[in-house]
Amino acid sequence: MWAFVIRRLIYNIPVFLAIVLMVMSLLRVRDPVPGMMGKQATAAAIESKRHELGLDRPFVEQYCTLVQQMVTLDFSQEMWTQPGMTVGEQLRKSVPISLLLTLPALVLTSVISLVIGMLSAFYRGQWLDKLLVFLAVLGMSVSFLVYIIFGQYFGSYQLGRLLGRPVFSIHGYEPGWQNWCYYMLLPVLISVLVSMGYNTRFYRAVMVEETGRDYITTAKSKGASSSKIMFVHMLRNAMIPIITRIMITLPLLVTGSILLERFFGIPGMGDALLSAISNNDFPVIEVFSSIFAGLFICSILLTDVLYAVFDPRVRLQ
Amino acid sequence: MIMFRLPTLGICVSGLVLLLGCAPPSRDHGEKTLHLPIVSSGPNSLDPVMGSSQYDSKACSYVYQTLLQYHYLRRPLELKPLLLAAMPQVLGEGTIYRFRLRDDVYFHDDPCFPEGRGRRLVTEDVFYSFKRMADDRNQPKGWWLLKDTVVGLDAYREQQNNAETFDYDAPVEGFRRINDQEFEIHLKQPLYRFMYTLAMFQTSVVPREAVEFYQKKFARHPVGTGPFLLQDWESGSRMTFVRNPQYWPEYYPADPGLREDGTEPYPGYLEDRRLGFYQDADRRLPLVDRVELGMYVNYQPMWLKFRNRELDYTTVPAENYAEAYIKRTRKLRQDYVQQGIRSVPVPLLDLMYYGFNLEDPDFGGYDQQRKCLRQAISCAIDWEERNEVFYNGLNLIYDGPIPPSLDGHPEGHVLPAAYRGPDLGRARRLLARAGYPAGKGLPKLVYYTGRGGRHPEMAEMTKRHVARIGVQLDVRLVDFSTLMDAVRNKRAPFFGFAWGSDYPDAENNLQLFYGPYKSPGSNNFNYDRAEYNRLYERIRVMSPSPQRTELYERMRDMVVEDVPFIGSMGRTRNYLIHDRLQNCKPVEIFHNWTKYLNVDKRQDD
Numbered sequence A: 001m002w003a004f005v006i007r008r009l010i011y012n013i014p015v016f017l018a019i020v021l022m023v024m025s026l027l028r029v030r031d032p033v034p035g036m037m038g039k040q041a042t043a044a045a046i047e048s049k050r051h052e053l054g055l056d057r058p059f060v061e062q063y064c065t066l067v068q069q070m071v072t073l074d075f076s077q078e079m080w081t082q083p084g085m086t087v088g089e090q091l092r093k094s095v096p097i098s099l100l101l102t103l104p105a106l107v108l109t110s111v112i113s114l115v116i117g118m119l120s121a122f123y124r125g126q127w128l129d130k131l132l133v134f135l136a137v138l139g140m141s142v143s144f145l146v147y148i149i150f151g152q153y154f155g156s157y158q159l160g161r162l163l164g165r166p167v168f169s170i171h172g173y174e175p176g177w178q179n180w181c182y183y184m185l186l187p188v189l190i191s192v193l194v195s196m197g198y199n200t201r202f203y204r205a206v207m208v209e210e211t212g213r214d215y216i217t218t219a220k221s222k223g224a225s226s227s228k229i230m231f232v233h234m235l236r237n238a239m240i241p242i243i244t245r246i247m248i249t250l251p252l253l254v255t256g257s258i259l260l261e262r263f264f265g266i267p268g269m270g271d272a273l274l275s276a277i278s279n280n281d282f283p284v285i286e287v288f289s290s291i292f293a294g295l296f297i298c299s300i301l302l303t304d305v306l307y308a309v310f311d312p313r314v315r316l317q
Numbered sequence B: 001m002i003m004f005r006l007p008t009l010g011i012c013v014s015g016l017v018l019l020l021g022c023a024p025p026s027r028d029h030g031e032k033t034l035h036l037p038i039v040s041s042g043p044n045s046l047d048p049v050m051g052s053s054q055y056d057s058k059a060c061s062y063v064y065q066t067l068l069q070y071h072y073l074r075r076p077l078e079l080k081p082l083l084l085a086a087m088p089q090v091l092g093e094g095t096i097y098r099f100r101l102r103d104d105v106y107f108h109d110d111p112c113f114p115e116g117r118g119r120r121l122v123t124e125d126v127f128y129s130f131k132r133m134a135d136d137r138n139q140p141k142g143w144w145l146l147k148d149t150v151v152g153l154d155a156y157r158e159q160q161n162n163a164e165t166f167d168y169d170a171p172v173e174g175f176r177r178i179n180d181q182e183f184e185i186h187l188k189q190p191l192y193r194f195m196y197t198l199a200m201f202q203t204s205v206v207p208r209e210a211v212e213f214y215q216k217k218f219a220r221h222p223v224g225t226g227p228f229l230l231q232d233w234e235s236g237s238r239m240t241f242v243r244n245p246q247y248w249p250e251y252y253p254a255d256p257g258l259r260e261d262g263t264e265p266y267p268g269y270l271e272d273r274r275l276g277f278y279q280d281a282d283r284r285l286p287l288v289d290r291v292e293l294g295m296y297v298n299y300q301p302m303w304l305k306f307r308n309r310e311l312d313y314t315t316v317p318a319e320n321y322a323e324a325y326i327k328r329t330r331k332l333r334q335d336y337v338q339q340g341i342r343s344v345p346v347p348l349l350d351l352m353y354y355g356f357n358l359e360d361p362d363f364g365g366y367d368q369q370r371k372c373l374r375q376a377i378s379c380a381i382d383w384e385e386r387n388e389v390f391y392n393g394l395n396l397i398y399d400g401p402i403p404p405s406l407d408g409h410p411e412g413h414v415l416p417a418a419y420r421g422p423d424l425g426r427a428r429r430l431l432a433r434a435g436y437p438a439g440k441g442l443p444k445l446v447y448y449t450g451r452g453g454r455h456p457e458m459a460e461m462t463k464r465h466v467a468r469i470g471v472q473l474d475v476r477l478v479d480f481s482t483l484m485d486a487v488r489n490k491r492a493p494f495f496g497f498a499w500g501s502d503y504p505d506a507e508n509n510l511q512l513f514y515g516p517y518k519s520p521g522s523n524n525f526n527y528d529r530a531e532y533n534r535l536y537e538r539i540r541v542m543s544p545s546p547q548r549t550e551l552y553e554r555m556r557d558m559v560v561e562d563v564p565f566i567g568s569m570g571r572t573r574n575y576l577i578h579d580r581l582q583n584c585k586p587v588e589i590f591h592n593w594t595k596y597l598n599v600d601k602r603q604d605d
Helices: A002-027 A033-037 A043-053 A059-071 A087-122 A127-141 A144-163 A177-211 A214-221 A226-237 A239-255 A258-264 A269-278 A282-310 B002-021 B054-063 B123-132 B153-162 B208-220 B269-274 B299-307 B318-324 B334-338 B368-380 B383-391 B424-433 B455-467 B480-488 B507-513 B530-539 B546-562 B592-596
Strands: B033-038 B068-070 B079-081 B089-091 B096-100 B175-177 B182-186 B228-234 B238-243 B290-295 B313-315 B342-347 B350-356 B445-450 B473-478 B494-500 B565-570 B572-577
Touching: A002 A059, A002 A282, A033 A043, A033 B480, A059 A282, A087 A127, A087 A177, A087 A226, A087 A239, A087 A258, A087 A269, A087 A282, A127 A177, A144 A177, A144 A258, A144 B299, A177 A226, A177 A239, A177 A258, A214 A226, A226 A239, A239 A269, A239 A282, A258 A269, A258 B299, A269 A282, B033 B054, B033 B299, B033 B313, B054 B228, B054 B238, B054 B290, B054 B592, B123 B175, B123 B182, B123 B208, B299 B313, B299 B318, B368 B424, B368 B455, B368 B546, B368 B565, B383 B455, B383 B565, B445 B455, B445 B480, B455 B473, B455 B494, B473 B480, B480 B494, B507 B530, B507 B546, B530 B546
Parallel strands: B033 B290, B445 B473, B445 B494
Antiparallel strands: B068 B079, B089 B096, B096 B182, B175 B182, B228 B238, B238 B290, B313 B572, B342 B572, B350 B494, B350 B565
């Protein structure tokens, strides 16, 4: 297995380098400095800033510098838009906050969607299945932004007025576990609600495919209970697509949720990334894109490894 | 069934427990706390020389201070000493300014000082802070404030920026130290706006020890003389400031009372008294212990927090205007009034305009034909419609480049000689006189504008306006950086911009048309008339007087006739203020007024 992992990692090095190259090239299509310097900047000041940021160096040199920083995990570059703060500090500050939002949301979404998907598949064609599918489609059809705006209005503002005290924060964030509920629970619930539609339909389809398999008929004929068929036999055999879906989501955990973070004033990575993009903060965008690319490659590799763990028919070669 | 009921019950109970467990953390511990918003992701730096936006100004003003400040309550705006013991003496026919610093001003206690004790403010701090504005390594956004102003400073800047290290100990001819508290600044020529410069946050005084101690981190670790200390800064989310326990004795403005003849000492005095703005007269500042500054990129959360009394004031987002005001009468709705909410419209010193590049071969130039062409386009634009559709009709439309309340602003906001639209008949006649009847033979006018916010819709409206006389607009929706680039490189024949005055003097707007400031300078129109330039050189050394106002008017009329720009519109910002917040008289030209605010603690209970 280790030979497989190492070989795959080596194969993916060009992919990683190509992603970094592409991100850097796309960012440099336009000169960010005039916009950054404002209306009063002189040509000399703009040139001086360009020099300070290293944008006047040859592209290859800039590229090699970034790759070197990534390889040595050196995130000490200063942010362009937050003087006095390094990219590493930004990552250390924002990623854990994003994880407080995305990790519970992923766990809850996966567990709930899986259970609903299984129920729906088990009662396929009956009123419960139809109702669940209808709700899933309904959930998918509504924009994320609508969930956020309504969630904020009713969940934070109106509920607080109704109960006579704030229950969920309208906007803002305070660190500390004791504050998690107040600041994070509502965004987590909104995130779960939004993702459930897609996930439920996906898991239902996976389960429905499994219900027609011979081993289900065998299990039924041997007198296995419904719950045992569902949670032991079906679930284990449906693990490959489930793992794929969850594993692909994992790298996204560190990106946070741009919309949720922005609307709820949560200073996570999604919000930081959006600010970096809108302010042309190249160091943040480049470092984060590189890390994300690395994580994505690792998660795909991990998925392959897990296939072998869950499905004895899969061999890593 | 029992098996299903138990987990269901469990989920319900845990949900309820979780819900009841959700409670906001208390951060104020019984202190007087202000909860204020900033409508942006906040400042990027708390180093005054790096700042330029009003958000930078707001945040820096908590911690840093300038030599002068504006009187909080008086209108029209009036300068008064802040770090100075008295207003500077102006000598040598306006070229020498003599200053005396207060002798009781101390920097914040900070580890950058010996034993962590803030030291007294001295002359060298002022010189050092001004020199920092000349140091390119600091990326100063406010160098233009001192450029070509102080004797020897431009040469010093040139020399030091070309040297290996920037020597802050090297002398500048125009900075003359008398003693620790007194000094002179010698100007190259009399320059009235220098007084305003001394009240702008970029010229705030910083201690050299802190800059050298924190180096790059200084931008996030401010050490000043201001009324508050930065306690906490969560970028893009919030900042917390707490009272500076060592703050020097500054007091709330004294109540001047009515004049002997029974008239007001300044316009609006009686209203200020009625609103209780003098109840804290002569009290030591600041009046609160803590300020929580939230940053809001989206309006909805700010609005909901204000409605929930979690913010002490808010500006009114356009989409919530009809919720708070009766649109027809523009009065605050009764339920808001009953909740003790007060509405304050704050007219901004604002110039929103369309600009022409006068060096453009088709639409630029000063001959009669080109002037008629621009005048025709000006007559086709309907500012009132734009105001109604996009700003709920709240903004002020006026002629000329000088915003309301400043010398040179036309009476009743109207100039008979202006080419204000919509006057389609006149526009068509002017277009025909320009040689393009009904727009025939006229090339498309390329219009650069931002693509954010509601600019695309505004551009559509502009396109429709000018199409009515046969002028075709080629709209280029671009991001701000590209817009700046196109204007700065004279590639934009027609563009949409806004200019917020830096100080309350029309000179700040009239310099936008001064020839030597052509792009990439602030004269984006590339307007260059010898007579105008001569007049500008005269007015910038003059202090306020009827003669100066007369020259302002002449210059205003020249640009109105030549139409390098089409305007103007000035925005009005509506503030809604809860009755918990006291002494709040919002203003946007300066931002150090949080120290005057107070809260009614009884309303917190």
